[in-house]
Each structure stands twice: as C-alpha cells, then as structure tokens.
Amino acid sequence: MTMRRGLRMAAACTFGFGVASGFEQATCATLDYPPKGMSPGVKKLPAWIQAGCGDKEYYCPEKNATFPADFCPDVMPDFSKHANFMAEELRKSPDTYQKYKDTVTKNGVTLAKCIKTGVDNPGHPMIKTCGIVAGDEESFTVFADLFEPIISARHGGYPRNAKHPTDMNIDNVLDTKIDPTGKYVLTSRVRTGRSVRGIRLPPSIGFDERRELERVCVKGLLNLKGDLKGDYYPLHGSMSYAPKMGGMSEKKEEELRSAGNLFQEPDSTLLLSSGMGRHWPDARGIYHNEAKNFFVWVGEEDHLRIVSMQKGDDIKGVFRRFATACNEVQKVLKSEGYDFMHSDHLGYILTCPSNLGTGLRAGQMLNLPLMSQRKDFKTICKKMGLQARGTAGVDSASVGGKWDISNADRLGKSETQLVNIMINGNAKLVKWEQMLEQGKTKAVEDEIGKL
16 A cells, blocks of 8 residues: 555545545454544453443443443333432332333433443442433433432432523622632632533444534634633544644653543443443543643543633632633634533533533632541531542542532532632631631631531
C-alpha cells in the first residue's frame, strides 16, 4: 500500500470523509479500533473492563452484570437485596415495571437501558446510588412514573409540578470575603455538567453521534477568548479529532490525571453497565485554558463536565469564569442548530438524576483542624446546606484537617443560591476555626446552637 493510499484510507475510516476503495473498506472493518474492533490501549485492561469498552452492551458474568439493555424480561428482577433508589421504587410499585417494560423512546432508549446499572449493581445501604440513568432527554418524561419518585427521594422531596430556578447572573453572587487572612481556604472550585439537545446521552449515544458531539462542543470551546482561551486534547489513542490524530501523549495524559484534572476509562461496573465505556477512547478528551484553571471534559459520564478553579477564596471570580464559558459555548451550539438540554421542571438535564437542576458543586478546600475534630462536624455542615468530603472525595478521610466543603443540593435552588449557601457556610466555618484558635469555645458553641 502506498503512503498516499494509506493516509486516504485512514481519513475515510476515521473521519467519514473521502471515498475508500473496496480494499480500503475491508481493511477499515478489521482495524483494531472501534466500532469494529478495540483500541490497543483498552486491550491492556482487565477482561472485565474490556467487555464494556467495545461496541456491545456490557455483559460480564464474572461481575454478575448480565441484565440485558435492549429489552426487559417479562418478570421483574428480584430486588429484595438491592439498596439503590430504583430498586426501592420498583419494590414499592412493581406495576411500574410492567407499564414500561416494552416502552421505547423516539430515540430507541428502553427501560432496560435505563435500569441496567441498578440491576447489575445492588448497591450498599450506606452508599446509596440512584440505580438508574437516562439514555436520552425524553427518558425523563417517557418513564416519568419511575424517574419522578426517584428524583424526589434523591433530592429530599421534589414535587412533579415543581419548577427549577436557573440563575447564572454573577451580580447575584455575594461579595463576602470568606477568608480575609488567606490562611484557611486553599482552593476554590465550581463544576457542573451540560448535555447537548438532539444527541443521546452517554449511556445510549452511538459511535457517529459521539463524534458529532465532540465536533460541535470543541468548536464552541475553541471559540473561547481571553483567560478562557486554550486548546482541546483528545484522550491518548483517540482517532476522532483530525488536528490531533492519536490524541494527546501518554505523558500529558498522566500529568493531567495525577493532578486530578482528567478522567480515565470506566473502572467500575456502575459505569460499565451504564454504557459509559463503549467505543473507548474515541471522541473523548479535555479542553483547558493556558492558565490551567478552567477544564472541560468531553464525552465522559455527561456530554460536558465543566470545571473552573483557582487557589484562594475568590469563589466569585471562579464562578464568573465558569458562567462566561457556559454562555459562550451555548452561543456556538445554537449557531450549529443545537442547545443545552434544559426544562422548567428539571433544570439542566444530565445523565444521572442526582445531578439534575444545576448539576453544580461549588466547593472549597478548607484547612479546619480544630472544627473538624468535632464529632458533629458533618452534621453542622449539613445544617448549613453543605457537604463535607475528605481530601480524596466522597466518604474519604481528611488529611491534616483539610476538607472539601461544597453545597449539598443540586435541584430546586438556582446556581447563585447554591454558591451563596456555600459562601455563607464556609465563612462561618473559617470564623469558628479562628475563634477556636483563640480559645473562644463557648462562643462557638453558642453560635452553632443557633443554626
């Protein structure tokens, strides 16, 4: 094969343009790459992960992940030992399973596709997952009698006629100085997800659809200016993005991951059974600005995961960068005939019901060695609408008194409301830490008692 012919074949196979000869088409069909094959990087992973990274739905007897994704059996699965929200709801209302078991959305999403992850993964009572994902935007309305009670249970009560407020106006964020000394707030971060209307969500998205998602999102991201200006880097091994065939280098990928700024292949049956690993690593990557304080993941658990962060306590500046980026990307999407998924009832539509509404987590890494020694520390945070996580995320331990403190709610309150809840709560935590350092324990107790 000549070099020119080889390049022409690669272009026709990888990008869907150009005309490939019969020989070239046959070669394409056997290439070690999705959708026909499996990428070389995936082949290095354990077999139980590989099973979810090809073209087919995840099926792995070794992990008891055998529920079909294309149809529901006539008899509802035994959920007696399951501990997720989906299983609880179907135990209470088994007629819902019978009602929806043969229902399909306009985009071809079945009930089986939505609940497979919750059937394959029974869960744990202390770490309760939703047990259900949406395959497309319509899933939330077509299967409403199942999704709505799960959404309400997960978000602490949310009526079916409720309207979710959306507010990205930076002027409505408080100017409160959380840490005047600069001693207690190490970093500030705002993150959320966005989905593109007209494209199925990651559990159901097709090979060509995912490439179209990457194309239109990257076009929007590359349009960002000023301190948001940067570049897009596909995952190592991805062959979907013409300017960077083969994706970023392994070295850059490792640098981003070691700093906690990049996702990796699905390594849990929760994600694999959800369909998140199909065609890995094609059409997935990360955009970041030159300062590396703004990151956007493309094609992971949601269409987009957007993160704005920086050192210190300037959460308003972090939110400004985040809001500007969302608005600018949305403008490009609209020019291409797309938009973000959003409804008056559920706010921004994302894959997992837990992230509906704002999908927003505004948080700060705080140094609170004295306050966090209290046995009721997490309870205090909860009373203020906050969630306390260890340095490695949910349910992890704190190291040296450092805690990631963020808003607890996602749905029912606007973006600026949630950021302000975090600002007010974290300002109190910093104040109380200072008072404890000064020996004012009684005064701290009095203030906490008024929560």
